Amino acid sequence: MSHLLELHDLEVKFALRTGDIIAIDGVDLTLDKGETLGLVGESGAGKSVTGFSIINLISKPGYISKGKIIFDGEVISSFSDEKMREIRGNKISMIFQDPMMTLNPVFTIGTQMIETLLAHKNISKSEATKIALEKLQKVQIPSPETRLDQYPHELSGGMRQRIIIAIALLTDPQIIIADEPTTALDVTIQAEIMDLLQELCETDHMSLILITHDLAVVSQVTEEIAVMYAGKIIESGATNEVISNPRHPYTKGLINSIPGSIKPGEKLQQIPGMMPTLSKIPPGCAFNPRCLEKIGICETNIPEPKKTDVGTMASCHLI
Amino acid sequence: MVMLVISLIGFSIKSNIGDPVRDLVGERVTPAERAAIADQLGLNDPFLKQYTRFVKNVCHGDFGTSLIYRKPCLEVILKHAPATIELVLGAALIIILISLPLGVFAALKPKHLFSRFLMGFSTLGVSIPVFLTAIMFIYLFSVILGWLPSYGRGETVDIFNNGYWNSGFLTLDGLQHLVLPCVSLASIMLPLYIRLIRSEMMEVLETEYIKYAWAKGLAPMRIWLVHAFKNTLLPVVTVFGLQIGIMFAFTILTETVFQWQGMGFMFLEAIERADISLLIAYLVIVASVFVLVNTVVDIFYGFINPTVRISGTK
Numbered sequence: 086m087s088h089l090l091e092l093h094d095l096e097v098k099f100a101l102r103t104g105d106i107i108a109i110d111g112v113d114l115t116l117d118k119g120e121t122l123g124l125v126g127e128s129g130a131g132k133s134v135t136g137f138s139i140i141n142l143i144s145k146p147g148y149i150s151k152g153k154i155i156f157d158g159e160v161i162s163s164f165s166d167e168k169m170r171e172i173r174g175n176k177i178s179m180i181f182q183d184p185m186m187t188l189n190p191v192f193t194i195g196t197q198m199i200e201t202l203l204a205h206k207n208i209s210k211s212e213a214t215k216i217a218l219e220k221l222q223k224v225q226i227p228s229p230e231t232r233l234d235q236y237p238h239e240l241s242g243g244m245r246q247r248i249i250i251a252i253a254l255l256t257d258p259q260i261i262i263a264d265e266p267t268t269a270l271d272v273t274i275q276a277e278i279m280d281l282l283q284e285l286c287e288t289d290h291m292s293l294i295l296i297t298h299d300l301a302v303v304s305q306v307t308e309e310i311a312v313m314y315a316g317k318i319i320e321s322g323a324t325n326e327v328i329s330n331p332r333h334p335y336t337k338g339l340i341n342s343i344p345g346s347i348k349p350g351e352k353l354q355q356i357p358g359m360m361p362t363l364s365k366i367p368p369g370c371a372f373n374p375r376c377l378e379k380i381g382i383c384e385t386n387i388p389e390p391k392k393t394d395v396g397t398m399a400s401c402h403l404i
Numbered sequence: 405m406v407m408l409v410i411s412l413i414g415f416s417i418k419s420n421i422g423d424p425v426r427d428l429v430g431e432r433v434t435p436a437e438r439a440a441i442a443d444q445l446g447l448n449d450p451f452l453k454q455y456t457r458f459v460k461n462v463c464h465g466d467f468g469t470s471l472i473y474r475k476p477c478l479e480v481i482l483k484h485a486p487a488t489i490e491l492v493l494g495a496a497l498i499i500i501l502i503s504l505p506l507g508v509f510a511a512l513k514p515k516h517l518f519s520r521f522l523m524g525f526s527t528l529g530v531s532i533p534v535f536l537t538a539i540m541f542i543y544l545f546s547v548i549l550g551w552l553p554s555y556g557r558g559e560t561v562d563i564f565n566n567g568y569w570n571s572g573f574l575t576l577d578g579l580q581h582l583v584l585p586c587v588s589l590a591s592i593m594l595p596l597y598i599r600l601i602r603s604e605m606m607e608v609l610e611t612e613y614i615k616y617a618w619a620k621g622l623a624p625m626r627i628w629l630v631h632a633f634k635n636t637l638l639p640v641v642t643v644f645g646l647q648i649g650i651m652f653a654f655t656i657l658t659e660t661v662f663q664w665q666g667m668g669f670m671f672l673e674a675i676e677r678a679d680i681s682l683l684i685a686y687l688v689i690v691a692s693v694f695v696l697v698n699t700v701v702d703i704f705y706g707f708i709n710p711t712v713r714i715s716g717t718k
Contacts, residue, residue, distance in 0.1 A: 142618055174621030181619070186612035191634045191710060201620045236710040252620065 089157060089292055090116040090139070090260060096151035097131075097138050097316075099363075106363045108134050108147060110316040116260065116309075119290040121283070123303035123324060125339070126313035127360050132296045135313070136262045138162075139294075140173045157259070175205040178253035180263040180282075184245035184270070188237035195233030198252055205256050220251040224281060243274035250282065260292045267302070279306055300343055304328045312336050315361060315371035318390075322397025332399040334378050370402065378403060408459075410691040414684040415458050467685035472677050477685035481667060485689075487557060488666035490571065491658065492651050494586035496644075499594050507601025508636075511609065512628060514602075523602075526595030534654060538588035538661040545584060553581050555663035585662045589654060593647055600643060605636040638709050645701025649694040 097109035109131045116122050124132045137143050139154055141162065154162040161172060173179075181187040188197060198217040199210060206213075214233070221229035224247040237245060246266060253261050263282060267275035283306050286293045295307055303310055304324055311321040312335065320333040331337045338356035358375040361367060367374055373383040380402060388400045442448055449457075461467070467477035510519040546554035557578060571578070608614060609632055617627045656668035663669070667686060674682040706712050 140619060142615070144615075170621045170623070172621070173619055179616075179619040181612060181616055183612065187616045189613040189617070189631050189635070191638075191708065192631075193710075200622060200626065204620065204622050204626075238711050 087158060088115040088155075089118045089120075090114075091155040092135075092139070092152070093155070094152040095135070095138060095149065095154065095162075097134055097143060097147055098150040100146045100148065103364070105150075107150075107366075108316055108363055109138065111152070112313075112316075112318055114311060114318070114321075116292050116294065118259070119286070119292060120309060121286060121293040121295065121307040123307035123310040124294060124296045124313060125298065125300060125303055125310060127298060129360055129363070130313040131316040132313050133264050136179070136264050136294060136296050139260075139262060140177050140179060141169050142173065171205070174201055174258075175256045176258050177260045177262065178256070178258040180246075180249055180253050180261060180266045182265040182268055184242050184249055187249055188245060190237055192236075193233065194235055194237065194240075194248055198233070198248075198255060201252055201255050216255060217251075220254045221248070223254060223285070224248070224251045226251070242270055243278065246270060246274075246278055247281070250278070250285070254285065254289075257289065258291065260294065261286070262294045262296070264296045265298070266295075267299075268297070275302075282306070300328070300339055301345070312339070315366055316363065317371065317400065319372065319401070320397060320399040322393075322395075326395045326397050330393075330395045330397075332393040332395070332397065332404055333372075333401045334376050334403075335372050336399075338375075338377075370400075406695055407688075407692060411459060411462060411688055412455065414687045415455050417680070417684065462688065467688070468681035470674075470679055470682040470685075472673065472679050472682070477682050480670065480682060481685055481689055484665060484667045484670045486571065487664060488652065488655050488659070488668060490582065491585055491589060491655055491664060491666060492648065494582050495589035495593070495651060496648060498586055498590040499597055502590075503594055503597035503601055507598045508605055508628070508633065510598065510602040511605035511636075514606065519602075522598060526598050529591060529595035532591070534588055534592050534657045535661050537591045538584070538658055541584050541588055542661070552584050553577075554584065557581050557665060585658050585664055588661070589651060589658045592654065593651065596647075597640070597644075601636060601640055604639055605632060608632045608635045611635075634708060638705070641701060641705055641708065645698050648697050648701075649690075652690055652693055 092112055092114040095109055095112045095114075096107065098105040099108055112131075112135055114122070114135075124135060126132050134143060134147065138149055139156075141149070141164070143149070149162055152162070153160050156172065156177070161169065164172070188194070195214065195217065198220075199213045202208065202213040202216060203210070208216075217233065218229050221232060226232055226244065226247050232240070232248070240248070250266075261282075266282065267278050270278060279302055282293065282295075285291065293307070295303060297303055307324050309322070310324040310327045311318045312327070312333065313319065314335050320327060320331065320336045327336060328340060331340055335356070338354070341354040342356065344353060356375055357377075361371065361374070367384075369382070369384045369386055370376070370388050373379050376383065382402050386402070388402045390398045390400045391404050393399050393404055447454075465478050467481075469475065470477045470480045473480045506522060509516075510522050513519050542554040545552045614627060614632055617631050622631075652667075655664075655666060656671060658664065659666045659668035660672055667690070671683070671686050673679075674686065
């Protein structure tokens with residue numbers, strides 16, 4: 086069975102003056118139609134870069150150096166910019182992290198919605214306005230007609246993120262990539278936005294890639310999960326299995342550091358140390374200096390992904 | 405407020421420098437007669453009283469009489485103003501038409517050979533003073549090549565038929581005479597603007613909303629020329645407003661080199677012949693041009709930046 090989206094041995098490098106740095110190191114991912122996938126990890130693990138590489142929009146010195154991305158049967162990683170533009174914002178939409186920064190401050194909401202439609206569909210302005218209104222209603226924005234004439238600064242953060250979701254929905258995409266869509270919002274609004282995203286994906290059979298560091302959110306929203314560390318996927322599988330039976334020490338550490346996992350009053354557990362900078366990844370398993378269960382081989386050999394007893398995949402010598 | 409301060413400074417200069425009585429009647433008058441004339445002219449009144457009288461007159465458009473032209477100062481300035489305004493306008497037009505495309509190009513293709521050349525050249529441009537550029541232009545285009553006239557305004561047309569606004573924009577000869585002075589005046593600001601637009605644009609191109617515009621799959625031309633450009637304009641417009649005022653001051657040099665019969669030329673003449681009334685009138689009027697231009701720019705700024713617009717209805 087072919088998947089909607091496949092990442093094969095994807096490698097992303099950043100060309101710096103001091104030499105190339107590997108940001109994504111051989112990532113394999115698959116996403117089926119209507120599936121929701123959570124991409125989890127600390128800052129700098131490479132989750133956002135993975136997300137951006139799918140639409141070939143990695144920030145400047147970065148480039149895909151190896152591997153391929155297959156979407157809907159086509160190798161989109163080798164598409165020209167021109168052809169890629171037909172996919173961006175059309176078949177694959179993105180939701181950015183900070184709604185305060187994402188919308189252009191000098192254009193009205195209506196302009197920014199309609200231009201997206203006109204870029205991809207051969208329709209008139211009034212038809213585009215109609216679709217924009219329809220999508221605004223879908224994301225439950227009160228009085229959508231007045232919103233079209235408003236500027237981003239007139240709206241709150243939660244409202245803006247709803248508008249960005251509405252923009253993502255405009256062209257009825259097959260995949261939505263949400264890069265930490267709730268990080269910049271209040272906790273109460275976070276839940277609303279997540280519920281909305283989940284609901285929309287279910288009703289429209291859209292696939293969702295949710296990039297986040299928040300395991301709690303992932304466990305509620307997604308079916309599949311991939312945990313990233315230093316540019317590699319170190320554990321992946323069905324979300325409930327990975328969360329309840331983590332096999333990689335890093336995943337275990339992440340789960341233990343969620344406030345809900347211990348008794349109130351106790352000190353939260355944390356993973357000692359910090360993630361290595363990409364230019365100084367230690368030999369062997371990248372996690373070994375912080376690992377509590379380290380054995381000799383971890384310092385020399387890079388672990389291969391293996392099937393675990395609960396059916397998930399994990400890259401660890403202990404399995 | 406600004407105008408009050410300027411007028412106060414102007415008036416202080418007027419009341420302290422030179423002796424209007426001597427200017428009026430010459431040296432061969434007895435001290436008693438002088439005192440009588442000074443008294444008659446109100447020169448012995450307290451400073452504040454003289455100042456209020458001055459402000460009152462100014463408000464009625466009366467700046468006193470120019471000594472060299474033997475006409476009301478306001479009339480003299482109004483006669484010279486069009487020449488300067490046309491010069492500044494022409495230079496501003498050159499700056500806008502050239503700096504925008506070049507600045508945008510340099511921002512979009514910073515590593516292109518032409519962009520590098522532009523940056524190097526603009527450093528050179530900023531560091532050469534106006535009068536030197538002007539003289540070089542005259543030598544090259546008028547003396548060696550003989551393409552363009554080197555001085556004066558050429559043939560002008562009286563637009564409103566009232567003897568005030570003689571425009572050089574309407575005749576070919578007038579336009580030819582405008583070229584060199586305008587380019588010289590623009591030469592100092594132009595490189596500055598190319599650099600300003602380039603750096604502003606490069607900053608805007610790095611923002612999240614531009615990245616988002618790419619992620620929406622918009623065409624590059626729309627992203628660069630609509631999304632990024634409008635945001636680039638915001639700071640540029642503010643600076644441009646201030647600089648137009650400064651350009652009025654810069655015309656003094658350009659007008660002198662090109663024998664351009666404008667306000668700057670008149671100002672130098674007034675200094676040479678100690679025509680204090682005219683000097684003060686020039687000062688006050690140029691200050692009011694500053695204030696006016698900045699107000700206009702602020703209003704225009706409101707049109708392109710929605711965040712400063714005051715919304716009446718919610």
